Amino acid sequence: MKRLSLVFLMLVQVAYGQKINRKSVVDRHKVKVSEVDTLGSLSVGNGRFAFTVDVTGLQTFPEYYHNGIPLGTQSEWGWHAWPNKEHYKIEETIRTVKANGREVPYAVQWKEGRAKAAADFLRQNPHRLQLGNIGLELLKSDGSVAQPADLKNIRQQLDLWTGVITSYFELEGKNLEVETLSSQITDKIAVKMKGSLLASKQVKLRVRFPYPTDLFLDDGVNYNPKADHSTSAAWKLAGHSAVITHDLRTFSYDLHLESGVALKNPEQKQNELIYEPVAAASVWSFTAEFATKEKKISKTSFEQVKAESVARWAGFWNSGGMVDFGKVADPRGKEIERRMILSLYLTKIQCAGDMPPQETGLTQNSWFGKPHLEMAWWHGVHFAQWGRPEILENQMKFYLKTIGEARIIAQRQGFEGVRWQKMTDPDGKEAPSSVGAYLIWQQPHPIYFAELIYRAKPNAATIEKYRNMVYETADFMASYAYFDPELKRNILGRGVIAAQERFNPDETFNPTYELAYWHYALETAQQWRIRDKKGRNKQWDEVMNQLSPLPKLGNVYLAAESAPDSYTRPAYMTDHPSVLCALGMIPATKNMETEVMNNTFEKIWTDWDWDDTWGWDFPMVAMTATRLKKPEKAVEALLMPIRTNNFLINGHNYQDKRLRLYLPANGGVLSAIALMTVGFDGSGTNPGIPKNWEVKSEGLKKMP
Numbered sequence: 271m272k273r274l275s276l277v278f279l280m281l282v283q284v285a286y287g288q289k290i291n292r293k294s295v296v297d298r299h300k301v302k303v304s305e306v307d308t309l310g311s312l313s314v315g316n317g318r319f320a321f322t323v324d325v326t327g328l329q330t331f332p333e334y335y336h337n338g339i340p341l342g343t344q345s346e347w348g349w350h351a352w353p354n355k356e357h358y359k360i361e362e363t364i365r366t367v368k369a370n371g372r373e374v375p376y377a378v379q380w381k382e383g384r385a386k387a388a389a390d391f392l393r394q395n396p397h398r399l400q401l402g403n404i405g406l407e408l409l410k411s412d413g414s415v416a417q418p419a420d421l422k423n424i425r426q427q428l429d430l431w432t433g434v435i436t437s438y439f440e441l442e443g444k445n446l447e448v449e450t451l452s453s454q455i456t457d458k459i460a461v462k463m464k465g466s467l468l469a470s471k472q473v474k475l476r477v478r479f480p481y482p483t484d485l486f487l488d489d490g491v492n493y494n495p496k497a498d499h500s501t502s503a504a505w506k507l508a509g510h511s512a513v514i515t516h517d518l519r520t521f522s523y524d525l526h527l528e529s530g531v532a533l534k535n536p537e538q539k540q541n542e543l544i545y546e547p548v549a550a551a552s553v554w555s556f557t558a559e560f561a562t563k564e565k566k567i568s569k570t571s572f573e574q575v576k577a578e579s580v581a582r583w584a585g586f587w588n589s590g591g592m593v594d595f596g597k598v599a600d601p602r603g604k605e606i607e608r609r610m611i612l613s614l615y616l617t618k619i620q621c622a623g624d625m626p627p628q629e630t631g632l633t634q635n636s637w638f639g640k641p642h643l644e645m646a647w648w649h650g651v652h653f654a655q656w657g658r659p660e661i662l663e664n665q666m667k668f669y670l671k672t673i674g675e676a677r678i679i680a681q682r683q684g685f686e687g688v689r690w691q692k693m694t695d696p697d698g699k700e701a702p703s704s705v706g707a708y709l710i711w712q713q714p715h716p717i718y719f720a721e722l723i724y725r726a727k728p729n730a731a732t733i734e735k736y737r738n739m740v741y742e743t744a745d746f747m748a749s750y751a752y753f754d755p756e757l758k759r760n761i762l763g764r765g766v767i768a769a770q771e772r773f774n775p776d777e778t779f780n781p782t783y784e785l786a787y788w789h790y791a792l793e794t795a796q797q798w799r800i801r802d803k804k805g806r807n808k809q810w811d812e813v814m815n816q817l818s819p820l821p822k823l824g825n826v827y828l829a830a831e832s833a834p835d836s837y838t839r840p841a842y843m844t845d846h847p848s849v850l851c852a853l854g855m856i857p858a859t860k861n862m863e864t865e866v867m868n869n870t871f872e873k874i875w876t877d878w879d880w881d882d883t884w885g886w887d888f889p890m891v892a893m894t895a896t897r898l899k900k901p902e903k904a905v906e907a908l909l910m911p912i913r914t915n916n917f918l919i920n921g922h923n924y925q926d927k928r929l930r931l932y933l934p935a936n937g938g939v940l941s942a943i944a945l946m947t948v949g950f951d952g953s954g955t956n957p958g959i960p961k962n963w964e965v966k967s968e969g970l971k972k973m974p
Contacts (some may be wrong), residue, residue, distance in 0.1 A: 308338025317622025319457035320632035327437030327448030330405035397640025400490030458559035460575035488635035589655035591970035614920025652940035672698025687745030714791030744795035769848035780831035786852035844882035854894030885935025889942035896958030
């Protein structure tokens with residue numbers, strides 16, 4: 271009987287294929303750093319909190335790294351705002367656009383006067399905090415503090431399977447090994463150090479609290495001693511525990527430090543504390559948790575945090591989807607797999623919280639730390655594709671929480687339903703923007719997200735949870751469309767900026783991608799009504815039935831109907847080639863001609879200024895190629911050798927000196943690979959994979 275069972279098991283494995291050895295795939299891409307590389311910073315985190323380190327395993331040299339991948343410490347809860355002493359209001363930033371007989375107010379940026387001051391203040395506040403730097407003070411034999419150039423024999427490794435960073439280096443012939451990881455439950459790091467540098471008492475712990483800035487970027491290195499903030503520390507248990515309070519006047523929070531060895535009272539400077547053991551130690555472990563003052567903290571040791579974190583990381587890798595490119599002879603397969611694994615890790619630690627992340631995640635502030643909702647597609651969809659819809663549901667909490675603010679925006683502009691803004695804050699409030707105020711491609715996203723969740727959980731509870739959000743989102747879309755009596759059809763705009771941010775909002779109407787997305791989302795909302803036993807909404811049907819066809823010139827689609835010169839003006843051949851989003855991010859709609867899109871793809875492939883693009887453009891093009899049955903082009907697009915498609919040693923997507931990390935590209939890589947392998951409704955498997963590649967996948971979900 272046992273022999274028969276074994277034979278049956280072997281037959282099943284032959285019929286269905288061996289399961290992927292996931293640990294083997296992940297372990298192929300351990301990150302190894304052997305020199306001080308300011309773009310090679312590594313991070314640990316849990317999706318709501320992240321801590322980024324240099325080659326010492328801690329944040330020892332934040333000033334040195336601030337022009338690279340900065341040594342950030344950020345959370346979802348850590349936000350700060352300057353006092354609004356001038357009582358600025360969003361109404362002071364309004365610019366009215368006359369569109370189709372309506373006067374529509376938009377909150378924009380201004381160049382002078384009180385309107386400028388109001389817009390600047392509301393864009394900058396609230397801003398996400400860099401919570402603090404926890405690093406080492408390394409002493410040389412002469413008592414001076416070591417600098418990056420003094421470190422030798424650097425060997426650092428990020429074990430992606432366990433989420434543990436191990437760092438080794440030497441200073442004047444003495445060594446230190448540092449193990450760094452993050453709790454997956456709380457905003458806590460755990461660190462263990464050992465080595466001859468420690469035994470010779472040349473290692474101290476330095477905690478610094480930077481002051482927030484009102485700058486577009488905040489690298490967490492503003493240590494201005496004149497700034498209006500203070501730090502205090504209280505000790506307990508004979509020098510083993512400390513509660514350090516950072517007071518920013520309008521917001522304060524704590525850092526809870528638990529040390530495995532007794533520490534001296536800290537040497538304290540303004541907003542800086544330096545700790546050292548009471549006696550020489552061969553091993554020094556500690557945990558450090560950032561938390562709001564209201565939160566109750568439980569004490570845990572390094573070993574406890576490590577056991578919890580390692581177990582949860584194994585659970586993450588063993589759940590959801592996986593793709594194995596290990597048998598692909600083409601070296602491009604190895605690079606795709608590297609980007610895939612590192613992107614799975616980075617999006618897990620930076621984008622898995624209760625709100626859409628900012629474009630630079632929990633490492634560095636960009637756009638004052640605020641999320642951009644048009645990027646929510648790239649930050650969230652891949653989680654559902656990779657069999658982890660619960661993480662996408664985490665992000666959906668933001669839409670449910672802030673629907674009231676979205677309703678206010680729609681009402682102010684004279685529309686029905688809810689209008690989702692591009693640049694927002696934790697409460698869903700609008701940030702004035704001369705671009706973001708006019709974008710509309712973020713509007714259908716919540717319907718798309720809800721549909722992905724329903725496909726994973728097709729039950730009444732899902733409908734009950736998201737129905738109002740879906741219906742009110744669609745109500746806005748229907749009321750935004752305008753029936754042009756001369757054209758005798760519905761148009762989108764004027765007063766719109768396309769996803770390709772190259773067109774004047776006062777003149778632009780009917781951008782192609784947005785038209786297709788409008789059709790898809792309204793029809794999807796109708797399907798929700800049918801599931802909800804409400805029947806089709808007549809107004810939505812009228813809008814869809816009279817929606818303008820996708821604009822084209824000859825046999826190619828235009829970027830917008832208002833831009834017949836889409837392919838003749840150099841400026842219009844830059845930025846996102848978003849016309850391709852109309853078949854890639856979404857399936858073919860009734861108004862899509864596949865042959866015309868094929869021609870459009872070839873035109874853009876040949877003539878686009880690819881040097882003037884963004885990181886998510888390349889996986890987006892790969893997705894369009896996949897749906898057009900062009901697997902070789904999909905691979906070429908995913909790996910196009912362009913600066914903004916460069917993925918660093920740590921997996922971060924480098925854009926330029928301003929944006930050294932850009933997480934929408936990581937999400938894009940994951941969405942593209944899922945589409946290329948498991949496919950979409952009606953496709954076979956591996957539709958975007960060259961036929962001579964042997965690629966295995968499991969646990970992924972088809973796209974619509």
